[in-house]
Amino acid sequence: MARIVPITLPTPYQIGDVNVYFVEDERPMLIDAGPPDEGARTILREKLKALGYEFRDLKGIVVTHFHPDHFGLAQVIAAEAGIPIHMHPLELYLQRTRSEKAQKVFCGWDLPATWDSRRIDPSRWIPSSYRPFGVTFTPVDDDEMISTGEMNFEIHFSPGHSLGHVVLREKGTGWLFSGDTLMQKVVPNPFIYHVEGERVPTLPIYLESLHKLRGLRVDKVFPAHGEPFEDLPAVVDAICEHFLQKTVDVYEILRDIGEGSLLQISQQLYPLHIDREAYMVMSKTLGCLDMLRQINVVHSAGDHYTLFSAKNSDPGNKGIQEQLKDLILPK
Numbered sequence: 001m002a003r004i005v006p007i008t009l010p011t012p013y014q015i016g017d018v019n020v021y022f023v024e025d026e027r028p029m030l031i032d033a034g035p036p037d038e039g040a041r042t043i044l045r046e047k048l049k050a051l052g053y054e055f056r057d058l059k060g061i062v063v064t065h066f067h068p069d070h071f072g073l074a075q076v077i078a079a080e081a082g083i084p085i086h087m088h089p090l091e092l093y094l095q096r097t098r099s100e101k102a103q104k105v106f107c108g109w110d111l112p113a114t115w116d117s118r119r120i121d122p123s124r125w126i127p128s129s130y131r132p133f134g135v136t137f138t139p140v141d142d143d144e145m146i147s148t149g150e151m152n153f154e155i156h157f158s159p160g161h162s163l164g165h166v167v168l169r170e171k172g173t174g175w176l177f178s179g180d181t182l183m184q185k186v187v188p189n190p191f192i193y194h195v196e197g198e199r200v201p202t203l204p205i206y207l208e209s210l211h212k213l214r215g216l217r218v219d220k221v222f223p224a225h226g227e228p229f230e231d232l233p234a235v236v237d238a239i240c241e242h243f244l245q246k247t248v249d250v251y252e253i254l255r256d257i258g259e260g261s262l263l264q265i266s267q268q269l270y271p272l273h274i275d276r277e278a279y280m281v282m283s284k285t286l287g288c289l290d291m292l293r294q295i296n297v298v299h300s301a302g303d304h305y306t307l308f309s310a311k312n313s314d315p316g317n318k319g320i321q322e323q324l325k326d327l328i329l330p331k
């Protein structure tokens with residue numbers, strides 16, 4: 001009988017351990033692959049071995065998104081198994097985006113001194129030894145189904161945390177493998193991304209994904225970080241509430257200071273985190289500003305949204321909260 005075995009792997013990243021999921025079925029499959037380092041590779045190999053499998057027995061590998069804790073080992077495993085990697089094409093695009101292009105977009109952003117430009121260069125995230133020659137990719141998208149035999153995984157496109165993030169729902173059990181889109185104890189961050197030099201507003205896209213996922217029949221959610229949980233709607237609601245509160249906070253900061261740069265607003269929103277986690281904090285702040293721009297209560301000047309100001313004609317905080325609730329909370 002088919003079953004799913006969670007395998008927890010250590011990562012060198014701030015998020016901590018990552019869960020990858022081994023689907024033991026007629027065509028054994030891996031959902032996510034763990035970080036690109038020897039420790040994780042050894043643990044994954046040994047845990048599979050204990051179940052009676054080698055990497056070369058895998059018939060499929062699906063990567064929810066291109067972040068290194070998920071995609072890191074995928075290429076070496078796929079090469080060893082002689083199979084393609086199933087991933088959304090936007091993830092492959094992001095993984096291969098050249099850093100100079102993205103860095104150019106950040107020129108004039110008044111970035112903190114601790115900003116580390118290497119962090120926005122996905123081509124550096126995975127060392128070349130974990131990118132063997134000849135690995136191929138099979139694009140996956142909404143409404144596709146991957147069958148491993150007894151189990152059938154529907155692909156749901158759920159962008160926001162990354163632009164081509166997918167989650168998998170196993171039809172028979174109603175189990176959802178949510179990657180970094182849904183976690184119980186961590187609010188996923190919609191990071192700043194660019195496509196062809198244009199910034200994509202990731203928080204509005206992420207909220208849309210959450211609203212969509214909330215409508216799925218799901219019995220249990222298996223996230224990439226942390227424990228499985230059952231109440232998907234409650235977790236979606238909590239994440240949406242968090243972003244509603246942060247967006248209101250950003251509006252109030254901006255109303256008090258009149259106008260400010262992304263950095264100045266971010267510093268006030270997360271004074272304790274801005275130095276250590278500049279990219280995360282600025283991603284979240286910019287997301288909130290995108291929401292406020294949607295209801296037309298902030299103005300941004302400059303090509304790169306470097307300066308924001310609250311509009312004078314705002315109808316008062318109450319009205320803004322109601323509008324944001326409509327926009328951010330699930331219906």
Ligand SMILES: [Zn+2]
Pocket residue numbers: 065067161180
């Ligand atoms: Zn991620």
Ligand SMILES: [Zn+2]
Pocket residue numbers: 015018067069070180224225
């Ligand atoms: Zn992750």
